[in-house]
Amino acid sequence: xxxxxxxxxxxxxxxxxxxxxxxxxxxxxxxxxxxxxxxxxxxxxxxxxxxxxxxxxxxxxxxxxxxxxxxxxxxxxxxxxxxxxxxxxxxxxxxxxxxxxxxxxxxxxxxxxxxxxxxxxxxxxxxxxxxxxxxxxxxxxxxxxxxxxxxxxxxxxxxxxxxxxxxxxxxxxxxxxxxxx
Amino acid sequence: xxxxxxxxxxxxxxxxxxxxxxxxxxxxxxxxxxxxxxxxxxxxxxxxxxxxxxxxxxxxxxxxxxxxxxxxxxxxxxxxxxxxxxxxxxxxxxxxxxxxxxxxxxxxxxxxxxxxxxxxxxxxxxxxxxxxxxxxxxxxxxxxxxxxxxxxxxxxxxxxxxxx
Numbered sequence: 001x002x003x004x005x006x007x008x009x010x011x012x013x014x015x016x017x018x019x020x021x022x023x024x025x026x027x028x029x030x031x032x033x034x035x036x037x038x039x040x041x042x043x044x045x046x047x048x049x050x051x052x053x054x055x056x057x058x059x060x061x062x063x064x065x066x067x068x069x070x071x072x073x074x075x076x077x078x079x080x081x082x083x084x085x086x087x088x089x090x091x092x093x094x095x096x097x098x099x100x101x102x103x104x105x106x107x108x109x110x111x112x113x114x115x116x117x118x119x120x121x122x123x124x125x126x127x128x129x130x131x132x133x134x135x136x137x138x139x140x141x142x143x144x145x146x147x148x149x150x151x152x153x154x155x156x157x158x159x160x161x162x163x164x165x166x167x168x169x170x171x172x173x174x175x176x177x178x179x180x181x
Numbered sequence: 182x183x184x185x186x187x188x189x190x191x192x193x194x195x196x197x198x199x200x201x202x203x204x205x206x207x208x209x210x211x212x213x214x215x216x217x218x219x220x221x222x223x224x225x226x227x228x229x230x231x232x233x234x235x236x237x238x239x240x241x242x243x244x245x246x247x248x249x250x251x252x253x254x255x256x257x258x259x260x261x262x263x264x265x266x267x268x269x270x271x272x273x274x275x276x277x278x279x280x281x282x283x284x285x286x287x288x289x290x291x292x293x294x295x296x297x298x299x300x301x302x303x304x305x306x307x308x309x310x311x312x313x314x315x316x317x318x319x320x321x322x323x324x325x326x327x328x329x330x331x332x333x334x335x336x337x338x339x340x341x342x343x344x345x
Contacts, residue, residue, distance in 0.1 A: 079253055080283065081329070083283030142330065
């Protein structure tokens with residue numbers, strides 16, 4: 001269920017502009033070519049101001065990595081999150097030194113009290129932020145886990161909903177691509 | 182609207198409003214993950230009498246919700262406290278076992294239609310009260326074979342006719 005949102009970036013307009021005539025079909029083609037030639041601006045993830053488990057406020061710019069950031073919306077008793085996170089933690093351990101930042105955002109405030117023990121029990125080290133009641137709506141989170149992979153400017157490179165065995169491979173490939181020079 | 186139909190509708194509304202017997206199903210709702218109805222039996226309650234509040238739930242295709250006894254959020258019915266109603270614990274049907282493949286884990290779930298029942302004793306109801314309301318919440322968390330949806334809460338409401 002992965003959706004790649006990166007914009008299309010064609011090369012040049014010159015060739016297309018050269019051949020435009022006043023005939024209707026060609027004019028339509030010209031308009032289409034023009035539409036394709038304009039780089040689609042990638043969507044930026046809406047910023048946030050959320051607290052850590054220690055009560056420190058963090059914004060999106062605070063957590064952005066030098067090359068890429070993986071933001072995962074979750075809650076501690078979500079079965080698929082529990083299946084995914086050992087593998088996601090591994091990705092963090094592997095790619096952190098290469099410029100990957102990661103943060104997990106809890107979307108069920110009444111499970112906030114479970115997070116400390118849950119992290120300790122699984123030895124998770126990925127930073128956690130505490131979402132509010134509006135967080136799911138703000139980030140179009142209808143299911144968990146929902147992963148957003150962002151570039152260094154906070155633009156969305158991909159969004160992946162849910163988790164099934166093998167999804168970590170796709171996620172890893174996307175991360176490698178984002179970290180590539 | 183024809184005159185005959187208007188008269189019939191007015192008669193039906195009149196009958197419903199004066200009859201001590203109210204419709205069995207009081208709430209029927211459809212969510213993304215399941216549909217449910219809330220009903221009660223008997224329709225008419227007396228102080229000191231007993232009643233059952235029933236929520237019938239039909240999970241949608243490939244969906245399941247969790248039963249008590251797992252580490253996940255079980256489906257629950259919570260009633261708002263009321264001075265005149267003494268509810269017992271919710272009666273759950275026998276769940277089925279679902280194998281959650283990603284963790285190779287067996288969990289108790291409901292994926293077929295099922296019913297939650299709360300038996301209650303009616304306490305003292307203020308005099309000259311013809312109807313009383315019971316409100317509550319149905320809470321659940323649904324998953325399918327790929328994702329888990331966010332926990333949901335749906336309001337429940339029952340209107341009880343009081344017999345004297």
